[in-house]
Amino acid sequence: MGRAPCCDKANVKKGPWSPEEDAKLKAYIEQHGSGGNWIALPQKIVLTLCWNNICRLKRCGKSCRLRWLNYLRPNIKHGGFSEEEDNIICSLYISIGSRWSIIAAQLPGRTDNDIKNYWNTRLKKKLLGRRKQSNNNSNRLSASGQVDPTKDHHMNSMEENPYPQTLSNSALERLQLTCNCKPSKTLLLLDSAAFMSNMDVMHQSSAGNSDSTTFQAQLDELISSKAVVVAPKNHQVQMAEFDYFKEVGASSKESSIWWTNDVDAKSASSNSWDSTSLLQSEGIFQDYILGYNM
DNA sequence: AAGGTACACAACCGCATTTTG
DNA sequence: GCAAAATGCGGTTGTGTACCT
Structure with missing residues (x-):
């Protein structure tokens, strides 16, 4: 028996993160923290309000974690290795x-x-x-x-x-x-x-x-x-x-x-x-x- | 200018380990 | 103690860009 997937692959966006996604993820984590549950995190983040629907962040929890740790987290240095x-x-x-x-x-x-x-x-x-x-x-x-x-x-x-x-x-x-x-x-x-x-x-x-x-x-x-x-x-x-x-x-x-x-x-x-x-x-x-x- | 190639980096995938119920 | 879920990690892939012909 294989493992259950961590998220619904069909309803998850892949590829590069948009500035809006970055901003929302960063703001949410800075305000609330990861809550100790990355898998559930994307469901908590409201990306946009379109018509009367609330659009959640369509990202896999693992992807959110990776994005935060590798890019959005404070004090990250990129390039310029001494x-x-x-x-x-x-x-x-x-x-x-x-x-x-x-x-x-x-x-x-x-x-x-x-x-x-x-x-x-x-x-x-x-x-x-x-x-x-x-x-x-x-x-x-x-x-x-x-x-x-x-x-x-x-x-x-x-x-x-x-x-x-x-x-x-x-x-x-x-x-x-x-x-x-x-x-x-x-x-x-x-x-x-x-x-x-x-x-x-x-x-x-x-x-x-x-x-x-x-x-x-x-x-x-x-x-x-x-x-x-x-x-x-x-x-x-x-x-x-x-x-x-x-x-x-x-x-x-x-x-x-x-x-x-x-x-x-x-x-x-x-x-x-x-x-x-x-x-x-x-x-x-x-x-x-x-x-x-x- | 166009096409090809190499390079750099972001992101994904799958497995191992840890945590939780 | 066990199974399922969550997390962490390393390998790999995809994509954008710079450089070369």
Whole structure:
């Protein structure tokens, strides 16, 4: 038995919202709130009075919710992503994948839809382009700095599909972004809590300090100077400050697992974040470091 | 100027999770 | 505890616009 539709599809308007619809929805929500029931909301909004009939807002409740959250809500920023925001998005994408709502939570005024669109249309190309370029450069060189012709063929095939199993696009992109780092970097071992603490400090300072070093510069500095961080155990409190890390959980067990190592075992599902459980904290930060070293 | 193509973004769809009765 | 409904989320599609030939 299938689910009942959330609204009467035949009597629901689709497509772009008109200014009048926007205005009415905005006014209603600002005055009454969503009432905790988006499905019923459109029925409550009087759009126009035509003849003796009252015309209600002919929109699906889900559509109203989306319109409000992504467009009408106060303090929404559109476009004009800063370099710092780029860095945060890239870093988080590499760390946690396409969990746009979590990424959006770290960028005030940005919506998950906006970030998703921005990633898909611009940032991904920018970064994968950069990776591809750097892959070409680095793989042509052997460890001795000589051109290694055997690498070319390997990388060509790798670029086509380096992981031919059923990895999601998100996972593949993240692999593309993170693979091919210098071997020494793969050995980086960072204490998760200490790293998060540093991240927290960096995040705060860069957020309120636009004229100073960028988020990326600070992270680069951390990476270069603190490849190994001693693990104080009392950073659990700070961990709670990161919503997305909460999900990963402080209770890491096989923490040395790097998500890419075990992705096959989880790839049966289509969800790009099905490796969540694999992303135990240290794995994430190792990944984060790898990804950031682009 | 016209047609084709690429890009950006708004909106929809369907599934998973959470809430409610 | 269960089923239905509501909500949240990520993937995908549709459409308008800019750019190129």
